[in-house]
Amino acid sequence: MDINRVSNEKKLNLCTWYFRAGFAFLPFVWVINVIWFFDSAVRKPPFEEQNAIRKYVILSAIGSFIWIIIIATWVSLFQANRIAWGSWADDLSFIIPLGSK
Amino acid sequence: MKTKLAVISLTLLGAFLSSVFCDRTKENMYEDVYGSMCFRRLNATHQTGCSSNGKSRGSVGVLHLISSDSDINFLLNKPPAPPYAAIVTPKHFTRENILKLRDSTFISAIVLINDTQKVESFSQESKCPNEFFTHSQQPTCDILKPETTWNPFGTGLLQENFEIPIIFLSNRNESEKVIKCFNDFNKDFTNQKQRSLCSIEINSFMSAAGNSEICMRRTEIFKLLNQIHYCDPLQGKNVYATLFPREIVSPKNRTIDESEKIILVTARLDTTSMFDGLGLGAMDSLASAATLITSGHYLKKLISLEKLNDKKINVMFMIFNGESYDYIGSQRFVYDLKKGDAFPSPSSYTKPLNLSNIMLMIDIGNLDSFTDITMYQLKDSDFGNNLISSFQYYNDKLKLNINFTSKTTNNLPPVSAQTFLRENSSFPAFIVATTKPENKFYHSVYDDMNNLNFTYFNLSADFDQLDSIGDSHSFTVTSVQIKIRNAATLVALGIYDILNKGQKYNGTYVASSQLVDEYLYCYLIASKCRLFSSIFEFQGSFHGNDFPPQRYISVQATVTLEATWWAYRVLGFVLSENIKGKTKDNCTVLPDYWIPGSNMTGECRLTTQNFSLALSPAFEEVDYNFKSNRYSTWTESTWNELSARIFLRPSPTHESLTFSIGFVVMILSFVIVYIVNSKSDVLFTEMTVEHVSLPAQC
Numbered sequence: 109m110d111i112n113r114v115s116n117e118k119k120l121n122l123c124t125w126y127f128r129a130g131f132a133f134l135p136f137v138w139v140i141n142v143i144w145f146f147d148s149a150v151r152k153p154p155f156e157e158q159n160a161i162r163k164y165v166i167l168s169a170i171g172s173f174i175w176i177i178i179i180a181t182w183v184s185l186f187q188a189n190r191i192a193w194g195s196w197a198d199d200l201s202f203i204i205p206l207g208s209k
Numbered sequence: 210m211k212t213k214l215a216v217i218s219l220t221l222l223g224a225f226l227s228s229v230f231c232d233r234t235k236e237n238m239y240e241d242v243y244g245s246m247c248f249r250r251l252n253a254t255h256q257t258g259c260s261s262n263g264k265s266r267g268s269v270g271v272l273h274l275i276s277s278d279s280d281i282n283f284l285l286n287k288p289p290a291p292p293y294a295a296i297v298t299p300k301h302f303t304r305e306n307i308l309k310l311r312d313s314t315f316i317s318a319i320v321l322i323n324d325t326q327k328v329e330s331f332s333q334e335s336k337c338p339n340e341f342f343t344h345s346q347q348p349t350c351d352i353l354k355p356e357t358t359w360n361p362f363g364t365g366l367l368q369e370n371f372e373i374p375i376i377f378l379s380n381r382n383e384s385e386k387v388i389k390c391f392n393d394f395n396k397d398f399t400n401q402k403q404r405s406l407c408s409i410e411i412n413s414f415m416s417a418a419g420n421s422e423i424c425m426r427r428t429e430i431f432k433l434l435n436q437i438h439y440c441d442p443l444q445g446k447n448v449y450a451t452l453f454p455r456e457i458v459s460p461k462n463r464t465i466d467e468s469e470k471i472i473l474v475t476a477r478l479d480t481t482s483m484f485d486g487l488g489l490g491a492m493d494s495l496a497s498a499a500t501l502i503t504s505g506h507y508l509k510k511l512i513s514l515e516k517l518n519d520k521k522i523n524v525m526f527m528i529f530n531g532e533s534y535d536y537i538g539s540q541r542f543v544y545d546l547k548k549g550d551a552f553p554s555p556s557s558y559t560k561p562l563n564l565s566n567i568m569l570m571i572d573i574g575n576l577d578s579f580t581d582i583t584m585y586q587l588k589d590s591d592f593g594n595n596l597i598s599s600f601q602y603y604n605d606k607l608k609l610n611i612n613f614t615s616k617t618t619n620n621l622p623p624v625s626a627q628t629f630l631r632e633n634s635s636f637p638a639f640i641v642a643t644t645k646p647e648n649k650f651y652h653s654v655y656d657d658m659n660n661l662n663f664t665y666f667n668l669s670a671d672f673d674q675l676d677s678i679g680d681s682h683s684f685t686v687t688s689v690q691i692k693i694r695n696a697a698t699l700v701a702l703g704i705y706d707i708l709n710k711g712q713k714y715n716g717t718y719v720a721s722s723q724l725v726d727e728y729l730y731c732y733l734i735a736s737k738c739r740l741f742s743s744i745f746e747f748q749g750s751f752h753g754n755d756f757p758p759q760r761y762i763s764v765q766a767t768v769t770l771e772a773t774w775w776a777y778r779v780l781g782f783v784l785s786e787n788i789k790g791k792t793k794d795n796c797t798v799l800p801d802y803w804i805p806g807s808n809m810t811g812e813c814r815l816t817t818q819n820f821s822l823a824l825s826p827a828f829e830e831v832d833y834n835f836k837s838n839r840y841s842t843w844t845e846s847t848w849n850e851l852s853a854r855i856f857l858r859p860s861p862t863h864e865s866l867t868f869s870i871g872f873v874v875m876i877l878s879f880v881i882v883y884i885v886n887s888k889s890d891v892l893f894t895e896m897t898v899e900h901v902s903l904p905a906q907c
Contacts, residue, residue, distance in 0.1 A: 191419075195426055203435055204427050207263045209419040 111144060119148055120157040127164040135175035138168035239854040242409065243383055244320075245484035245654075246853075247375040249415035249846035251424055251440060252535075253827075253835040257367065258483075260415035260846075261374040262317070267412030268374050270294030270317035271401070271858065272391040275301050285313050289401040290861065292317035294409045296387060298324040299331050299655070304364035311371055318411045321377040322384035330362035330649035333483040338363075338623040338652070341838060342535045344587060344630030349620040359623050362649045367483050374411040376853050377484040377654060390855050408858040416440070417846035422835040424844060425828070440844040441764035442828045445530035447538045448478065448777045450784040450818035452509060452524035454800065455559045463550060466560050472524045472704055473570040475539070475625050476501035477532040478776055479762045480652065485851065487654040489733055490760055491661040496693060497573045498528055498776070499728050503697035504573075504704075506783035507720035510675050511705055513786075514716065522568065522708055526784060528776050529625050530823035531762040533652065535841035538823035539625035543632050544840075545821065557819050564633070569707075571596075571700060572626040574642030575651075579692035581644035582699070584615045585622060587630055592637050593617075599706040600699050607678055607702075607719060609695040610686075614644060641700060658733045663689050665730045672723035672740065673807040684722055689729070694722040728779065732757050732772070741775060743807050744782040751805075762823070764845050769820070781818030788813045 111119065123145050130138035142165055149162040190197040191209045198204060247259035261268040273288075274296040275281055281301075284293050294317060295310050302321055310316045336358040337350035351357050352365070378384045390407040397404075417424035417440035424440035451471075476497045480490020489495065505526045511517075531537025543564070545551035550561040569592050576582060584600060586593045597615045604613050621627060626638035650656040658664075668682055676682070676694060684690045697720040705714055727740035737753030745751065758772035769777075782804065788796070796803040796813035806812040827833045827840040835842055859867075885892060 194423075198423075198427055198430055202432075204437070206416045206437070206439075207260055207414055207418050209423065 111148070116148075116155050116157045119145065120160055123148075123161045123164045127168050130168060130171055135172050135179075138172040138175070141165065141168040142172060239410075239856045240386070242376075242378065242387060242853040242855055243380060244376040244378040244853060245487045246411075246413045246851040247371065247377070247483050248413065248485055248848065248851070249417060250443075250534075251417055251419070251421045251842075251844050251846065253422060253838065253842040254420055255368075256370050256418060256420060256846075258415070258846075259371040259373065259375045259413060261411050261413045263414040267410050267414065267852075268292075268294075268317045269408055269410045269858070271406045271408050272296055272320070272387060272395055272855070274388060274391050275306075281306060281309065283398065284315060285309060288315050289398075290406060291315040294318035294320055294411070296320045296322055296391060298322055298326065299328045300324065300326060302331070302364075302366075304366060307364075307366055308369070311369070311373060316373060318373050318409060319371075319375040320387060320409060320411075321375060322387065323377070323379050323381055324384070328655075331653045331655050332360060332363045332649065332651040333365070333367040334360050334363045334481075334652035335365045335368050336360050336363040338533070339535050339627070342627060342631070342841065343623075344621065344627050344634060345619070350623075357620050359646050360648075360651045361646060363651065367481075367652065374413045374853075375483070376411055376413075377487065379484075379487060379654065387855060394857065402860060403862055404860050405857050405863065406860070407855060409853060409855050411853045413848065413851050415846040415848050417844070420835070421827075421842045421844040424846070438847050440846050441766075442824060443531055443534050443537060443762050443764055443841075443843045443845060444766060444822070444824035444828075445479065445538070445762040446769055446773050446777075446820040447527060447529050447542060447823045448773060448780055448818065448820060449525055449527040449553075450505070450780045450816070451526070452505075452512065452784060452817075453520045454786075454815060454817050455523065457558045458560055460555045460558070463555060463561055465549065465563050465566070467565065469560070469562070469566050470522045470568045471562065471566050472522060472707060473527060473567050474501060474504070474524060474573070474700070474704065475527045475529060475570065476573045477625065478528040478530045478538070478760065478773065479533050480656070480760045481533040482652055482654050482656075482761075484654055486759060486761075488652065488761070489657050489757060490652070491656050491658055491663065491729075491733055492577060492648045493575060493651055493656050494532075495729070495732050495760070496576055496579070496661060496689070499693050499725055499732075500573050500576060500697045500700065501526055501528065502728055502779055502783055503693060503720045503725050504701035505780065506673075506724055507675060507697060507718075508701040508704060509784050509786075511701065511714065511716075511718070512708075514718065515709070515714070517709060519708070519710075524704055524708070526780060528780065530773065531825075531841070531843075532625055534762065534843040535825075536625055536628045537762065537825045537841045537843070539628040540840050541823055541826060541829075542821060543628055544826040544829075547632070552821055553819060554821065564629075564636075567637075569637040569639065570626060570629060571704065572624045572638060572640045572642075573700060574622045574624040574640050575646070575648060576641075576693075576696055577643035577645075577647040579689070579696050580610065581612045581614075582641060582696060583613075583644040585640040585642060586615075586617050587619070587621065587634060587638070589617050590637060593639055595706070595711075596639055596703050599703045602713065603699055603702040607695075607698065609699055609719075611695060611699060612644070613699070641696075658729075661689055661729070661733070663729050663733060665734065666690070666726050667730075668723055668726065670723060671807050672721060672727045674721060674723075675718040676720065676722050678717045678719055682722060684726070690722045690725045693725045694720045697725075724783075731775065732760070736771065736775065740779065742805065743809060744778050744804050746805050766824075773820075777818055777820060781816045782814070784818070785814035785816040788815050 126141035145165050149165040249258040270292045273293045336352045340348050343349050394407040428439045477494040480494050482488025529538030546564045604611050622642040626640050629636045629638050650660045731738040731740050735755050736758050742751040760772045791813035793803050800816045802814050802816045825841040827842045
């Protein structure tokens with residue numbers, strides 16, 4: 109779908125729904141929301157729904173940013189402590205490397 | 210005429226094509242090298258052995274022959290074209306050298322060649338084998354105190370971890386192939402960086418890592434899409450047989466009979482070495498197993514010759530498996546005895562035994578020279594003193610030429626009795642072993658028939674007959690056959706005295722030296738041998754191999770290894786009774802067993818032999834604490850491939866030139882495509898739809 113060909117009203121509708129869907133622990137939906145509607149929210153000449161879209165885009169951006177921090181912290185914590193955590197970490201791992209601890 | 214010509218030329222072309230080798234050019238760059246690989250084993254705390262680099266296709270290094278210490282220094286001090294693969298002779302395969310090479314960042318592999326030059330000693334086992342599983346919680350053998358060690362020639366490399374592969378080229382041709390390649394391309398050490406160099410690529414990547422606890426846990430975790438087997442516990446089977454058949458009871462009536470008294474005679478079945486599939490363990494454990502077999506045979510014959518019918522005391526001959534790896538077999542045996550109804554298994558139709566049924570235990574350890582033998586015990590006891598006086602009596606009387614001594618000591622040899630004493634320090638265990646360790650090739654690939662000084666005499670006389678004193682057939686008095694015969698005679702007569710309540714044997718028979726000859730041939734030279742063919746046939750024929758059976762315990766859970774099967778059959782044979790008059794058709798249900806017999810005329814034998822599991826209790830107990838150091842925890846890593854090949858690696862200059870050309874071509878292609886794309890309206894005239902032919906309508 110080419111977002112440029114969609115009416116502004118539909119854009120707002122889509123943006124709202126993407127923002128709401130993100131709350132179901134789907135941070136990537138927020139990231140997509142930000143990328144997809146960034147032009148409409150910031151670069152396009154003003155239109156009626158722009159403020160609302162901008163609000164959702166900014167909120168999605170904040171949400172994704174928080175998620176990135178959470179995921180990055182977990183990944184680094186897990187990678188640093190995988191060996192030390194032993195059995196528990198093995199249960200969490202999807203792929204256990206061959207030939208190393 | 211024309212068709213004839215065409216047919217001929219087509220046939221010729223066909224013949225030519227069929228002789229064409231269609232290998233890929235990539236494959237032609239390499240030449241395979243066949244050898245034995247060092248692989249990874251793990252215990253409760255460590256990983257030992259070797260693994261190649263797993264990232265690419267194995268570890269690659271430039272071959273470099275080490276013929277003196279200066280070569281080692283060359284490799285360790287910034288060599289010109291790293292990484293290198295060191296070619297090491299057995300002489301240079303010392304702990305110091307190998308650890309230096311291992312810890313250097315310039316070394317990616319070690320190639321051990323089979324050199325004719327005889328080395329003084331070559332043992333990768335620890336100076337104190339099974340150091341942490343002795344009778345006491347504190348180790349009694351100290352690596353730093355040579356007088357306490359049981360393998361003073363050991364380098365302990367078997368217990369080290371190598372992140373590089375080590376391959377042993379046992380075949381001389383393979384060794385020469387590698388050395389020739391080194392001589393042809395790498396011998397000139399100057400400007401190595403500018404030349405193409407002969408290199409080796411070794412692939413022996415191991416899946417397991419860390420320790421047994423980690424790899425077993427990971428193997429047992431259920432993964433939906435990615436189930437991987439990391440390691441397997443070392444396991445095999447113990448073999449045992451009794452002098453007198455035990456009472457047959459139905460599985461329902463199996464209860465321990467406290468009045469049953471058993472003398473346990475034990476030896477070791479397995480051996481090990483650093484390299485996969487090699488190591489016969491001739492002097493190491495084969496000789497002690499031969500002593501056990503021969504003494505069993507002798508004792509069985511004596512009983513019927515002397516008409517000893519009092520069967521109150523039975524003798525159980527047992528050959529333990531996996532003893533090289535912290536006494537796996539004996540630990541499991543003791544564990545089963547303590548359980549109460551686990552040994553022998555219900556399927557044996559005999560009553561279960563427990564530890565108190567064992568009246569005493571005689572453990573035959575490594576006998577090394579066979580002339581200096583000591584009886585070791587942990588504490589002085591009447592049993593021990595009686596045994597010692599029996600041994601001394603028969604040694605003098607039958608002129609067995611053994612320098613026999615006895616010793617009460619805390620530092621016992623590394624044998625199965627340690628497990629029993631660990632359970633109960635006053636267990637009546639007596640160890641018959643060498644006075645001082647003399648095996649310079651303990652647990653190595655060179656512990657073979659030469660180390661044992663064995664020559665096969667191939668006498669045609671009946672090996673099932675006993676020798677008389679002074680009768681040594683054609684064997685020389687110093688031959689290993691006679692020495693083992695004498696040691697076996699001593700052990701058997703010690704037991705005979707107990708069975709006969711102290712009454713001495715006055716006959717002139719000693720154990721069979723020919724049985725020793727045949728037994729050693731089968732286990733050292735080829736399993737297609739006289740002894741094996743006379744105790745086993747399958748559908749009327751015998752299938753032996755031209756090579757000896759492998760005696761490493763291995764990890765087989767369902768299959769019983771060939772060496773174990775043969776131990777089972779030989780032990781069963783020597784302790785069985787010939788049931789005269791029974792035909793082959795009536796001799797099909799165990800314990801009756803039909804064998805071709807030593808004169809190949811066929812005999813029906815009443816047998817007593819059986820297997821018991823040699824799998825460490827550590828893998829049996831639920832939630833075993835791996836840190837407890839209670840049981841053996843050895844596992845073997847799995848691997849995908851063990852392979853090695855040599856090839857000519859281009860010089861770094863050559864490699865960078867090839868890479869740069871490729872890079873330049875790529876950049877150029879981008880530029881060209883960009884130009885063509887931007888000028889497409891000039892280059893290509895516009896195509897109208899009419900010019901494009903539409904697909905035909907069907």
